[in-house]
Amino acid sequence: MxxxxxxxxxxxxxxxxxxxxxxxxxxxxxxxxxxxxxxxxxxxxxxxxxxxxxxxxxxxxxxxxxxxxxxxFEESKGFRVNLAIDDPAESERIFHLLAENGTVQMPIQQTFWAFRFGMVTDRFGTPWMVNCEKES
CATH class of the missing domain: 3.10.180.10 (2,3-Dihydroxybiphenyl 1,2-Dioxygenase, domain 1)
Known part of the structure; x- marks a missing residue:
């Protein structure tokens, strides 16, 4: 599946x-x-x-x-497309591209679980999470 x-x-x-x-x-x-x-x-x-x-x-x-x-047509609500990225620099690059003319809900930053994590809705209305996790 x-x-x-x-x-x-x-x-x-x-x-x-x-x-x-x-x-x-x-x-x-x-x-x-x-x-x-x-x-x-x-x-x-x-x-x-x-x-x-x-x-x-x-x-x-x-x-x-x-x-x-x-x-x-209805605007997207109640979900985000999650991008799991291994490289912090690549996660930063993609996040900033998605954020161009979009809306940042949470700036990309280090968290307790991730080297980088951020949430953005792009200019097309698609909500994203960009996540570069730390090893557990």
Whole structure:
């Protein structure tokens, strides 16, 4: 079994995933536009150039998402995507990229359990935790 976060966007999924690809060092492995689905599979309330499904692979980790029809979109609440990073410098780099034009809830810093830990909501509305844990 594999658990993968699936993120919904209000029309800016393409921009978000291109940013995540660059920021996290991954590769967009799959992308379906609404207009490329067969007519019976298209979401008629969503423009054709919007993302129906996208898959980003970062090592063994997978992040998926898509654009949501405007009347169905809700802001993300009650969760965060956790990034477990081994290198403190890399955790700092990624945190600061995610924080650009976003909202920092907890600045990245040393804690009793981590060399670096911080919480941020990026400019696309995705809430993240960046965690570089100490060995227990």
């Amino acid at each position: 594999q658990l993968n976060p699936y993120l919904f966007f209000n029309g800016n999924c393409q921009e978000a995933f291109e940013f995540y690809e660059q920021c996290l060092g991954g590769k967009i492995a799959m992308k379906f536009l609404n207009e490329n689905a067969p007519p019976e599979g298209q979401m008629t309330e969503m423009p054709g150039e919007k993302i129906m499904h996208i898959r980003l692979e970062v090592g063994d980790w997978v992040l998926m998402g898509g654009d949501c029809p405007p009347q169905m």
